[in-house]
Amino acid sequence: MSSHDGMPSLSEKEILITGGAGFIGSNIVEALVDENEVRVLDNLSSGSRSNVPDEATLIEGDIRNDDDLDRATADVDVIFHQAALISVEKSMHHPELTHDINVTATLKLLKRAHDESARFVFASSAAVYGQPESVPISEDAPTNPTSPYGVSKLAAEEYVQLYIEEFDLDAVILRYFNVYGPGQLDSDYSAVIGVFVEQATTGNEITVEGDGTQTRDFVHVQDIVRANLLALHSEATGVFNVGTGESVSILELAETIREIANSESEIVHVDARPSDIEKSRADISKLKSNFGFSPSVSLEKGLATLI
Template sequence: MRTHELGDCTVLVTGGAGFIGSHLANALAGETDLRILDSFTTGRREQVPDGATVVEGDVRDEDALARATTGVDLIFHEAALVSVERSVENPLESHSVNVDATLALLERARALDARIVLASSAAIYGQPERAIVSESGRKLPSSPYGLEKLAVDHYARQYHDLYGLETVALRYFNVYGPGQFNSDYSGVITAFIDRALAGELISVHGDGGQTRDFVFVEDVVRANLLAATTDRVGGAYNVGTGRAISIRELAELIVDVTDSDSEIVHTDERVGDIRHSQADIGAARADLGYAPEVSLREGLERTVEWAAASNRLGESR
């Protein structure tokens, strides 16, 4: 699937200055009439591609949403409050961003008859029954964030079933890559890389035997572009690699890739931490033609290269 298939489309990316959204926007830039809606609370202006029409505003703001969506053919909804911790601390705020705003956007898409591809999350599964998680697996979210993304998932299906709206929900597993700036809520890979580059201790919770499916951001972009043109609308798909690595092994790999002398230490196990999580991507392969192309080592090498360059330039990460 190539972006030129969307060449005649007016496309909106919500959260288009954020981590995943900016990568998606850059893939679409020059090929589509591109719009970005972002509040720039966490998104970065320098990540917005040249030529995109920017609507600065909160996705919850009716006026900003109306301006951003007028005349669009396709919407990629990436704007979200992506933080389990923050959703626990402030569930009302998290719900307003992740659910209320999404429902308003679905209504705009329905009025415009625009296809919408929505970012869901593996957090909807909670503690999985099996290490390899399929789309039909049990869904018992263990946080407000997971519950909110499950609601988004259901709303997407309902809008297709009730109104004929072309929707596709993508359940992201652990996404990483260049442009993922470190914060209290960023991924473990970002944190490990930053500590390895600084030669600092790398802390692993518990015995490090917990496993995760880490997917490079370019593969996530590829899944979104495939979802934009598939005939298999109204469904939800896991987006991962179908492979998992333990957190201890991940730390060791990052030390190797960075050629660091950082020591790996173990700290207390986190209460409620999911032990194993690995995506079954069979449905995405069959229906969307999705196949991850970037190995974990290659993805880490590219992420480390970006992180090292960012540090040399003195950027706050």
């Protein structure tokens, strides 16, 4: 079941990856395309055609469109649903669009997963927790999202849970914490790392919002991919956090990046972001015990490969 790079392997399956031209989706495609028939459904609004390997089939279409979904899901064994509107800021300005893309389209996919008896792996987000009461955050912590994006992910999760319980769908919900890694560019998943790396390597001031004591659990995209693949090898269904179980303050992050980049950049403090989450750290014990997951890329190692 394991392959040469420590990733669990899967072979000879028909696999659909929505959003497979994007940052996380394309990394999942890479891990599976050698031994499976992989198709990608992506409208290329934020993903790029060049992210999709030639061996995969790219269906350029929209997850809200019934014809595109029918084509993409026909005879499929597994669906990794990664496509979403992920910008918190954009969701604030376009809540209905966010709902259409993140909730309605997920519901359409769930119905098709059920019709095809496909295993369904849904990419959710730590945004469902909102401002946590305490850390580390376990899966049964209160959910109190603070943006239409967070609300949409929670609503979609509820539909996945409903399909698990009432329609016997074989499904897993993965709540990603702050994902980073190569190919991320200006992705919203963990934009701060991209910004700091850019500032440190160009010699500009590194701008820390607020006092920098806010903490985040940064998880490397390779560990996210591993969690997705492990989700296919487990009988478990339901909700799982995906993070490292460790957190770092934004100020420490800036200092670490400056050090790794051998940068002379000065760290400066700018206005805090309104309603910024204070503390965030995943409790990953459920993921460990059910999937045998443990994070393999330390923050220092992950940052070094980026820089």
